[in-house]
Amino acid sequence: MERRQALWVIYVSLGVALMTMLLPLPMEWRILRPDFVALALFYWVLALPHRVGVATAFGVGIAQDLIEGAPLGISCFGLMLATLVLLFSYQRVRQFDGLQQSLVMLALMMLSSGIEGWMRTGVDVPTLPLMGLLGFAISMLCWIPTRHMCRQLRRHYEVV
Amino acid sequence: MLFFFRDDPRVSAVQRGAIDGVAFATSLVLAPLDAWDRLSNVFQSRSSLQEEVRRLQQENRVLKGQSQRLASLLSENARYKALLNSARDIGDDLIAAQITSLSPDPARHIVMLDKGVNDGVAEGQPVLGAEGLIGQVTFSGNRNSRAVLITDSAHALPVQVNRSGLRAIAEGSGSIDRLVIRHLPATTDIRVGDLLVTSGLGGRFPHGYPVARVTEVIVLEGDAFATVFAAPSSLLDRGRYVLVVMWGDLQREATL
Numbered sequence: 001m002e003r004r005q006a007l008w009v010i011y012v013s014l015g016v017a018l019m020t021m022l023l024p025l026p027m028e029w030r031i032l033r034p035d036f037v038a039l040a041l042f043y044w045v046l047a048l049p050h051r052v053g054v055a056t057a058f059g060v061g062i063a064q065d066l067i068e069g070a071p072l073g074i075s076c077f078g079l080m081l082a083t084l085v086l087l088f089s090y091q092r093v094r095q096f097d098g099l100q101q102s103l104v105m106l107a108l109m110m111l112s113s114g115i116e117g118w119m120r121t122g123v124d125v126p127t128l129p130l131m132g133l134l135g136f137a138i139s140m141l142c143w144i145p146t147r148h149m150c151r152q153l154r155r156h157y158e159v160v
Numbered sequence: 161m162l163f164f165f166r167d168d169p170r171v172s173a174v175q176r177g178a179i180d181g182v183a184f185a186t187s188l189v190l191a192p193l194d195a196w197d198r199l200s201n202v203f204q205s206r207s208s209l210q211e212e213v214r215r216l217q218q219e220n221r222v223l224k225g226q227s228q229r230l231a232s233l234l235s236e237n238a239r240y241k242a243l244l245n246s247a248r249d250i251g252d253d254l255i256a257a258q259i260t261s262l263s264p265d266p267a268r269h270i271v272m273l274d275k276g277v278n279d280g281v282a283e284g285q286p287v288l289g290a291e292g293l294i295g296q297v298t299f300s301g302n303r304n305s306r307a308v309l310i311t312d313s314a315h316a317l318p319v320q321v322n323r324s325g326l327r328a329i330a331e332g333s334g335s336i337d338r339l340v341i342r343h344l345p346a347t348t349d350i351r352v353g354d355l356l357v358t359s360g361l362g363g364r365f366p367h368g369y370p371v372a373r374v375t376e377v378i379v380l381e382g383d384a385f386a387t388v389f390a391a392p393s394s395l396l397d398r399g400r401y402v403l404v405v406m407w408g409d410l411q412r413e414a415t416l
Contacts (some may be wrong), residue, residue, distance in 0.1 A: 022182075022186045022190075022261065022264065023189060024190065024262065027336050028397075030262065030266040042272050057202065066174075066175065067263075068265040069180050069263050069299065070269075126312065126314050128268055128311040129267070132266065135266070
């Protein structure tokens with residue numbers, strides 16, 4: 001008999017990543033918060049592209065907007081597009097070493113928030129100031145720890 | 161899809177419903193910190209408590225003294241208004257609320273309040289800090305609500321210079337200690353140190369709450385307009401306790 005898939009691990013880890021958005025930070029420091037949500041999402045897309053894809057990215061985007069109080073769906077399209085790019089290239093990205101992967105994640109995060117920025121401009125919602133680039137750099141540095149944690153989870157619960 | 165339906169009532173119903181969920185999740189995340197706060201409160205020393213009581217008593221005495229004059233001024237004001245035959249100001253009811261969290265979105269100044277529809281908080285109601293206006297409620301769930309601060313760069317409010325009665329629009333600048341007034345004629349009488357109060361125009365905010373103090377007036381040679389910067393009277397990133405003004409449609413109609 002086939003063993004039941006521990007797919008809940010994926011959703012729980014994404015939930016925990018969303019929870020990190022709620023950690024309190026001083027007002028001017030929020031910009032430095034690493035984007036664990038996108039990183040966790042990209043990890044699962046990279047590891048299990050047949051389980052986590054554009055639909056999950058949509059759900060994560062909705063959850064993120066609800067938490068931020070932004071217009072609903074404004075971060076979905078960027079995340080979905082970045083996920084799609086990763087889905088097309090996951091085999092190549094898997095071969096990269098840590099630094100190269102971090103750079104890919106940086107590009108993906110900038111892609112998704114760039115598109116979010118366009119959408120925000122379209123509905124007159126304020127966009128990130130230039131300091132936001134620093135936030136991306138910090139998120140990039142968090143890729144390797146995130147990957148490590150998610151990988152441990154995936155191996156421990158044998159999610160495939 | 162959602163982009164085109166962003167103003168649909170069903171979409172905002174989802175957003176409203178999510179507020180309570182988000183607030184609950186936040187309280188879960190903050191639970192350890194809260195517990196620590198409570199623990200340190202329990203062990204606060206007797207002398208520091210006594211000190212605080214003394215300080216509060218002093219402050220209370222001063223405030224009481226000031227409010228004695230306020231009562232007579234209010235009645236005097238009412239008499240003048242009656243003489244002028246103008247609409248009477250209705251005393252505003254206040255709800256005390258606490259800021260529970262900040263929105264994680266770094267581009268915005270949105271806070272979560274711990275009072276919602278069940279407590280009488282409705283969308284559009286002004287939020288006051290200790291020293292003046294700090295924002296307005298944008299979404300209210302059943303037990304929690306979201307408020308946007310006046311410094312959010314998507315926010316602007318009608319103000320009036322207290323000294324001269326000059327009306328203007330103060331826009332949020334996206335930085336927490338600064339409001340901007342643009343498009344004032346360069347010859348306008350506005351000075352550093354002027355107090356800006358809500359003008360009551362537009363009907364969103366009641367008249368007369370302090371908003372900000374002018375910090376800088378920039379007039380470039382040959383420019384037709386001056387740019388004025390002002391610092392909010394309340395420190396928007398300090399303090400957790402705020403007041404929501406019960407300023408519903410009823411009161412609005414009465415004053416208009």
